[in-house]
Amino acid sequence: MTGEQSVAAQIKNVSMSIxxxxxxxPNTGLTVNTPILIGGEKLIESPDLYNYIEQGFGQLNIADLxxxxxxxxxxxxxxxxxxxxxxxxxxxxxxxxxxxNDTYQLGLLITPYSDINVTxxxxxxxxxxxxxxxxxxxxxxxxxxxxxxxxxxxxxxxxMAKILLSLLHYRIFDLRKLRGGTEKVKKxxxxxxxxxxxxxxxxxxxxxxxxxxTLYRSDETQTDTCPKCxxxxxxxxxxxxxxxxxxxxxxxxxxxxxxxxxLDYFSFFIYSEIPLAxxxxxHRINSKIFxxxxxxxxxxxFEISKTDDLIDVYTLWTKEGEEVxxxxxxxxxxxxxxxxxxxxxxxxFIRDVxxxxxxxxxxxxxxxxxxxxxxxxxxxFPLKYLDEKPEYQTWEGLENxxx
Amino acid sequence: MSxxxxxxxxxxxxxxxxxxxxxxxxxxxxYIRVYPKIKFDAQKFANRLAIPKESxxxxxxxxxxxxxxxxxxxxxxxxxxxxxxxxxxxxLFGSTTGLLAPEDYKKILLxxxxxxxxxxxxxxxxxxxxxxxxxxxxxDSIVKAVLIREIILDGFKASFESLKKLGYTKxxxxxxxxxxxLKYTLIEAILGIKSRMESKRARSKEDTKxxxxxxxxxxxxxxxxxxxxxxxxxxxxxxxxxLSCCGSLFFDILYFxxxxxxxxxxxxxxxxxIEKRREEINTLTIIGDAxxxxxxxxxxxxxxxxxxxxxxxxxxGSALHVxxxxxxxxxxxxxxxxxxxxxxxxxxxxxxxxxxxxEAMLKLxxxxxxxxxxxEPLLALSIVDQSKINELLLxxxxxxxxxxxxxxxxxxxxxxxxxxxxxxxxxxxxxVSKLVETSVIFLKTYQKPF
Numbered sequence: 001m002t003g004e005q006s007v008a009a010q011i012k013n014v015s016m017s018i019x020x021x022x023x024x025x026p027n028t029g030l031t032v033n034t035p036i037l038i039g040g041e042k043l044i045e046s047p048d049l050y051n052y053i054e055q056g057f058g059q060l061n062i063a064d065l066x067x068x069x070x071x072x073x074x075x076x077x078x079x080x081x082x083x084x085x086x087x088x089x090x091x092x093x094x095x096x097x098x099x100x101n102d103t104y105q106l107g108l109l110i111t112p113y114s115d116i117n118v119t120x121x122x123x124x125x126x127x128x129x130x131x132x133x134x135x136x137x138x139x140x141x142x143x144x145x146x147x148x149x150x151x152x153x154x155x156x157x158x159x160m161a162k163i164l165l166s167l168l169h170y171r172i173f174d175l176r177k178l179r180g181g182t183e184k185v186k187k188x189x190x191x192x193x194x195x196x197x198x199x200x201x202x203x204x205x206x207x208x209x210x211x212x213x214t215l216y217r218s219d220e221t222q223t224d225t226c227p228k229c230x231x232x233x234x235x236x237x238x239x240x241x242x243x244x245x246x247x248x249x250x251x252x253x254x255x256x257x258x259x260x261x262x263l264d265y266f267s268f269f270i271y272s273e274i275p276l277a278x279x280x281x282x283h284r285i286n287s288k289i290f291x292x293x294x295x296x297x298x299x300x301x302f303e304i305s306k307t308d309d310l311i312d313v314y315t316l317w318t319k320e321g322e323e324v325x326x327x328x329x330x331x332x333x334x335x336x337x338x339x340x341x342x343x344x345x346x347x348x349f350i351r352d353v354x355x356x357x358x359x360x361x362x363x364x365x366x367x368x369x370x371x372x373x374x375x376x377x378x379x380x381f382p383l384k385y386l387d388e389k390p391e392y393q394t395w396e397g398l399e400n401x402x403x
Numbered sequence: 404m405s406x407x408x409x410x411x412x413x414x415x416x417x418x419x420x421x422x423x424x425x426x427x428x429x430x431x432x433x434y435i436r437v438y439p440k441i442k443f444d445a446q447k448f449a450n451r452l453a454i455p456k457e458s459x460x461x462x463x464x465x466x467x468x469x470x471x472x473x474x475x476x477x478x479x480x481x482x483x484x485x486x487x488x489x490x491x492x493x494x495l496f497g498s499t500t501g502l503l504a505p506e507d508y509k510k511i512l513l514x515x516x517x518x519x520x521x522x523x524x525x526x527x528x529x530x531x532x533x534x535x536x537x538x539x540x541x542x543d544s545i546v547k548a549v550l551i552r553e554i555i556l557d558g559f560k561a562s563f564e565s566l567k568k569l570g571y572t573k574x575x576x577x578x579x580x581x582x583x584x585l586k587y588t589l590i591e592a593i594l595g596i597k598s599r600m601e602s603k604r605a606r607s608k609e610d611t612k613x614x615x616x617x618x619x620x621x622x623x624x625x626x627x628x629x630x631x632x633x634x635x636x637x638x639x640x641x642x643x644x645x646l647s648c649c650g651s652l653f654f655d656i657l658y659f660x661x662x663x664x665x666x667x668x669x670x671x672x673x674x675x676x677i678e679k680r681r682e683e684i685n686t687l688t689i690i691g692d693a694x695x696x697x698x699x700x701x702x703x704x705x706x707x708x709x710x711x712x713x714x715x716x717x718x719x720g721s722a723l724h725v726x727x728x729x730x731x732x733x734x735x736x737x738x739x740x741x742x743x744x745x746x747x748x749x750x751x752x753x754x755x756x757x758x759x760x761x762e763a764m765l766k767l768x769x770x771x772x773x774x775x776x777x778x779e780p781l782l783a784l785s786i787v788d789q790s791k792i793n794e795l796l797l798x799x800x801x802x803x804x805x806x807x808x809x810x811x812x813x814x815x816x817x818x819x820x821x822x823x824x825x826x827x828x829x830x831x832x833x834x835v836s837k838l839v840e841t842s843v844i845f846l847k848t849y850q851k852p853f
Contacts, residue, residue: 100651127654134651141645159544160655167548170541175549 008173014089015111016040016285017169021132021161022062023103026140027150033058036161038169043091043110045286056209056281062104065097065275071302071311073097073271075122078295079114081319083201083238086292093282093295094118095274096125103136105129106278107165109172110285116172118299119183124171128164135160189312189331190340191349193265194248194372196363197326198380201294201319203238209287213280235291237283240324244380248367251376252338253395261393263386265330268313272297296326309333312343314350318357327353345371378402410531417474417524434464441467444481451485452492458508462488465512474520476591476630483632490634491515494577494647495566511569518562522585526592529554534673538680540829547662555657559585560650577647578656583637586661590628593665597624597672604675626668682757685828689746715740716775722843723781729836729843737839738832744771745828761826765819768831772838773814777803784849785841786814792849 017038025032035057037050044050066072078093094109094116107125109116139153148156171177206216210231224233247262274282274295283290302311312331317324329350331343341349349370356366367377376399381392391397435441441463448459466484469475475484495511503511532554536546559581566576604622644660646652670677718737722729748767749756758764776782780799787795787810795802803810821834 130651131654134653134655138644138646138652138655145645147645160658163544163548163658164654166542166545167552170545170549171552174539 008176011089011112012039012173013042014040014091015109015113015169015173016043017165017172018057018108018110019105019128019161019165020057020060020062021103021105021129023133023136026143031063033060033062034158034161036158036165038162038166039173040110040285043286043289045288049284053281053284056284060106060277060281062106065106065278066099066104069271070306071271071304074301074303074310075118075125076272076274076300077116077118077298078274079298081294081296081317081324082292083203083294084292086289088289090293091289092116093274094121095278096122098122098125098129100126100129100133103129103133105132108278108282110282111172113172113179115180117178117181117183118301119185120178120181122301123184124168124178128161128168131164132157132161185343187308187310187333188336189310189333189343190335190338191329191343191346191372192250192253192260192332192335192338192340193262193330194349194375195266195269195326195328195330196246196248196380197242197269197328198244199240199242199324199326201238201322201324202241203236203291205236206233207236207280207283207291208233209280209284213277232287234283234287237279237290238292238294240294240296242383245383245386246363246378246380247398248363248372248375248377249395249398250338250340250372251374251399252340253335254399255338256335257394257396260332260335262395262398263393266383266386268300268302268311268330269297269315269328271302272300272313294324296324304334307334314346316350316353316357325357327357341371376403410527414524414527417520417527434467435460438467447481448485448488452489454508455505457505458503461505461509462512465516469516469519474516474523478630479632483634486634487632488512488515490580490583490637494580494637495569495574497574507569514565514569518565518581519584519588521558521562522588523592525555525558525585526589529589530592530596530669530673533669534676534680537670537673537677538684540681543666547658547666550662551654551657555585555661556653559653559657563650563653575648578649578652579640579644579647579660580637582644582656582660583633583640585657586636586640586665587631587633589661589665590630593626593628593668593672594630597626600624600672600675624671624674626671628665628668678757685746686756689743711740711744712771712775715744716778719775719779719782719839722839723779723846727843727847729840734836734840737836741768741832741835742828744768745831765822765826765831768835769815769818772818772835773811776810776814777807781846782838782842783810783814784845785838786810786817792845796850 017036019036021034021036022031024030035054037054037057041047044053073095075096076094078095080090080092082090089112091110091112092114094111096105096107096118098105098107105125105128107121107128109121136157139148139156142148143150143153172179204218206218206221208214208216208226208229208231210226211229212226212231214226214228215236216233221227221233225231226233245266247265249262253260296315296317297313298315300313300315302313304310310333312333313328314331315326315328317326319325329346331346349372352370353366356363356369364377367373367375378398379402385392391401441460444463444466445456445459448454448462449456452459452462454462462485463481466475466481469484470477470479491511529550533546533550536549562581563576563578566581601622601624604624608622640656640660644656715737718733718740722733745764745768746756748771749758749764752767753763776786780795780803783795783799783803784792787806791802818834818838821837822830
């Protein structure tokens with residue numbers, strides 16, 4: 001009877017909201033994870049795997065995803081590029097990471113919708129973390145006053161997490177919210193550089209989606225069972241193998257030599273990738289789908305930890321056979337007084353690139369006709385030069401090489 | 404007036420008067436001239452709250468403003484209002500209430516009244532939205548969460564901020580007081596709807612000539628709610644809820660202290676409207692499906708009841724004779740077909756998907772289901788007495804022919820009991836799928852392999 005189901009209902013059936021909330025248990029002082037899964041009845045490969053999938057998300061080290069770096073990936077949209085035909089509504093991935101006091105949360109949305117508003121999604125995620133913390137505080141106080149037991153306290157917190165995530169899921173799929181619309185801007189950012197990346201799609205190797213999560217090369221094992229832990233071995237998810245890169249940047253960047261180097265900007269692209277541990281947990285949901293889809297970060301927003309600056313990376317791409325060409329525009333809120341184009345102009349530029357790519361124009365031509373025509377456009381060079389050659393490590397150096 | 408209009412009007416009145424509050428300041432002198440009692444009441448304020456007379460006059464005027472404009476019922480005593488104001492100050496300043504200038508007291512009271520009125524508006528909007536969401540047969544926790552997120556939260560947050568901005572102390576306002584104020588206005592709104600629905604029921608009893616309606620439901624709607632003054636609700640909140648601040652607690656306190664205790668009363672007073680809304684949604688769904696059927700040539704959904712019955716028989720036949728099992732998917736399909744069949748029959752017979760007499764609704768489908776049992780005697784496995792099962796299995800068709808009358812009576816009795824006292828499309832469809840499921844289970848249990 002699938003002909004009868006509306007498209008919205010079909011999409012809802014293969015969509016899923018996931019959240020892992022991590023905070024300290026007041027009694028033991030140890031980190032406790034609360035994984036919550038909503039929906040996904042027709043997405044999960046088999047209902048028997050449900051506990052196993054939940055376990056995967058419960059085992060993630062969430063706080064780790066936040067600490068240790070100068071910046072944190074706050075929200076991202078990963079759009080799907082299937083590498084083979086699958087008989088399915090192909091899902092995209094959306095992610096947020098939020099924290100409030102000592103509570104950390106990783107949120108994921110798996111859905112065929114491609115127009116989820118990521119800033120709104122992040123904002124709702126922030127509310128969830130805040131409200132969860134409220135329930136946590138209240139139940140903790142009630143436990144201290146001996147009005148409720150510890151197990152009741154934990155149950156109430158878990159129930160509240162479920163309610164809050166179910167609410168978000170309902171608002172997206174039944175009330176049609178968080179889709180399209182204007183993006184909220186926390187701080188103004190300025191278009192500072194564009195990267196054009198050439199990469200090959202790589203799919204090789206086998207992945208253990210059991211206990212150990214080991215990635216094996218294709219030649220290392222032929223079986224369907226993991227030699228280490230006995231878990232199931234499936235095809236590893238496809239990845240991008242980056243070959244070459246070229247930059248377009250404003251001459252005004254030449255004055256900058258720290259924190260905003262070509263390698264720094266390229267690093268943002270690398271850090272956009274879904275963390276491996278999270279990827280493995282997602283893979284357990286349906287290994288058939290997730291081994292057939294390449295996820296490309298189409299929009300990623302980073303927050304600089306100490307200030308409230310942000311880096312906003314917007315990526316378009318085209319695919320020809322095994323080769324993918326990505327165009328990433330980077331807006332940086334730290335570069336306030338350099339007279340760089342605003343994010344409004346970024347939209348215009350992206351539109352120009354889109355048209356140009358469709359018409360299969362050369363980048364030189366696309367740039368020369370766009371608002372960035374006075375920017376410096378380098379040639380393509382191997383990725384390793386960014387690391388190995390000093391002249392490729394500053395904007396001035398790049399200008400000298402290619403200007 | 405329809406319920407929509409009622410909600411809209413209540414909300415509009417609240418909003419209009421809210422914008423008039425600024426003028427109350429100018430009207431205080433006029434109030435005192437027109438209502439000399441205010442001077443007398445002001446003395447009570449001055450004594451109880453230890454504040455200067457000028458400030459007390461403002462407070463007494465506020466009380467009359469609220470009762471005259473029916474934001475508070477006329478049964479709301481001055482003494483209760485004085486205690487409310489005391490709690491307001493406690494929640495703003497804690498136990499130390501330093502002496503403020505009359506101007507400051509006025510600002511605080513005005514803020515309080517503004518918030519009160521905006522909460523009245525929120526309460527009515529909330530009840531209307533509640534009916535919409537509940538009509539969709541959602542989990543109650545989601546309904547409550549949606550109401551908080553979409554109707555209450557912004558206004559609650561804004562009210563908190565406006566109290567905080569009064570800034571006379573560094574202390575954050577006690578959110579339990581705000582929650583008490585909202586709970587009060589919501590209770591009043593629920594009781595308001597209750598009396599309205601009761602009048603409606605009484606009127607339809609009077610107007611109708613249909614004796615079923617006259618002898619039918621009671622006019623009175625029973626709710627476990629009484630109207631309590633704000634300060635009493637605040638005291639309870641302080642007793643039950645251990646924290647007073649701040650933003651991270653909004654959802655929690657609104658969910659557990661405001662909505663959950665009132666939730667069943669909200670249902671009781673809105674039941675009639677919810678059922679109507681449910682039917683509206685289902686009708687739209689059926690119309691939508693029917694339109695899709697016209698577009699899609701491949702569909703098995705048919706407006707012809709006999710085709711649907713064939714589909715039902717096919718599923719049952721397959722479960723009993725071929726697979727010997729009934730997976731969830733098939734169960735859902737049975738329920739779906741029964742649901743649609745019944746709706747069509749209802750429309751054909753009564754011209755309506757919703758009738759008061761639920762027994763008649765049940766009777767409509769009984770004959771059809773029994774006809775299916777006649778055609779598929781193994782279904783009787785879940786109906787006949789256990790001692791007769793072997794006899795039935797030996798020769799189902801023969802047994803059926805011989806005991807048709809008895810089985811029909813037994814079936815009707817069992818089916819009605821399975822549906823229960825709450826007769827609805829859902830419970831009837833469920834009873835049918837359960838009937839099939841039980842028969843399949845008994846078949847597997849009792850039939851000896853050849």
